[in-house]
Amino acid sequence: MENINIIATSQVEHIGKNLAKKGLKVIFSEKNREGKRYFPDGEVYTKISKVLKGKTIVLHSGAPKPNDGLVELEIILEILRKSKAKPIEVFFTYFPYGKQDNIFEKGETNAAENLIRKLFDYYGISKIYVIDAHFWGREWVKKYPVINVSAVDLLIQSALKDYPEAIFLPPDIGSERRTGLKLKGLKKKRVDSYLVRIKSSQEFKNIVRGKVVGVIDDMVETGATLVPFYEECKKGGAKEVIALVTHGVLLEGIERIKSKYSKLYLTNTIDREEVNVDITDLVFETITKR
Numbered sequence: 001m002e003n004i005n006i007i008a009t010s011q012v013e014h015i016g017k018n019l020a021k022k023g024l025k026v027i028f029s030e031k032n033r034e035g036k037r038y039f040p041d042g043e044v045y046t047k048i049s050k051v052l053k054g055k056t057i058v059l060h061s062g063a064p065k066p067n068d069g070l071v072e073l074e075i076i077l078e079i080l081r082k083s084k085a086k087p088i089e090v091f092f093t094y095f096p097y098g099k100q101d102n103i104f105e106k107g108e109t110n111a112a113e114n115l116i117r118k119l120f121d122y123y124g125i126s127k128i129y130v131i132d133a134h135f136w137g138r139e140w141v142k143k144y145p146v147i148n149v150s151a152v153d154l155l156i157q158s159a160l161k162d163y164p165e166a167i168f169l170p171p172d173i174g175s176e177r178r179t180g181l182k183l184k185g186l187k188k189k190r191v192d193s194y195l196v197r198i199k200s201s202q203e204f205k206n207i208v209r210g211k212v213v214g215v216i217d218d219m220v221e222t223g224a225t226l227v228p229f230y231e232e233c234k235k236g237g238a239k240e241v242i243a244l245v246t247h248g249v250l251l252e253g254i255e256r257i258k259s260k261y262s263k264l265y266l267t268n269t270i271d272r273e274e275v276n277v278d279i280t281d282l283v284f285e286t287i288t289k290r
Helices: 010-021 066-081 111-121 139-143 152-162 173-179 202-208 226-235 251-260 280-289
Strands: 005-008 025-028 056-061 088-094 127-131 146-149 167-169 186-192 195-200 212-220 240-248 263-266
Touching (some): 005 010, 010 025, 010 280, 056 066, 066 088, 088 280, 127 280, 152 212, 152 263, 195 226, 212 251, 226 251, 240 251, 251 263
Parallel strands (some): 088 127, 127 146, 167 212
16 A cells, blocks of 8 residues: 555544544644634634655545635645645545536636635645535536545445335436436426425426435535425325435535435535445545555
């Protein structure tokens, strides 16, 4: 195995500890002399007192605190930029600002691409890994050495243990683009962050009738997409509906899904109590076999 140093930010300590148990060299971001990660005014503090030579991968999740997490990440990358730790890679279990991946209206910017460009151009990152990136499939991504690591197979394997007869569908064209699954007979219109309207055709009803339907999506925030998808499945005569989700971004959305669906399969890319699918082996295999 290649000599690899892992630096885990505070938002992925749970994954860092698991990787350490598998024999990887893991360094955790440190607190201040008072044992805190924040100054009294709310500014983020972190340090890496022991930087090792050689290939270093910074492991980070963009949630549950996307803004504070980015500050912590940039402090660590600046420390590494001035060190002998080379090459430097970043592994996002969940990419922050990934939904702002396109310009839809005048005055907006592509925040996802801006962050990726900054990591490569300023911090000298050689490679970025992202688990189920929301922006995956966008044309602009091809310009950068970004590797999308899919947790879809892991989720499906977990679901099939309980529901061997399940069929799996995407809830919208974005999920279709990211997963490769085919969307048939559904039309989605987003009104706002909390309201999505989905209409299903007879084709969709024919697909789901009498079936255990597993919907696969990269994230749950408010549940605005997955709740109406569930309702359309039930209208179409689905026997049961289960949700397979990589990123549990907001607790309110997780709770909405759990209250509707027969079961939620959720990975631990973000540290939540509700997770039941572990990505540690996926991360380990990705970074040790590349």
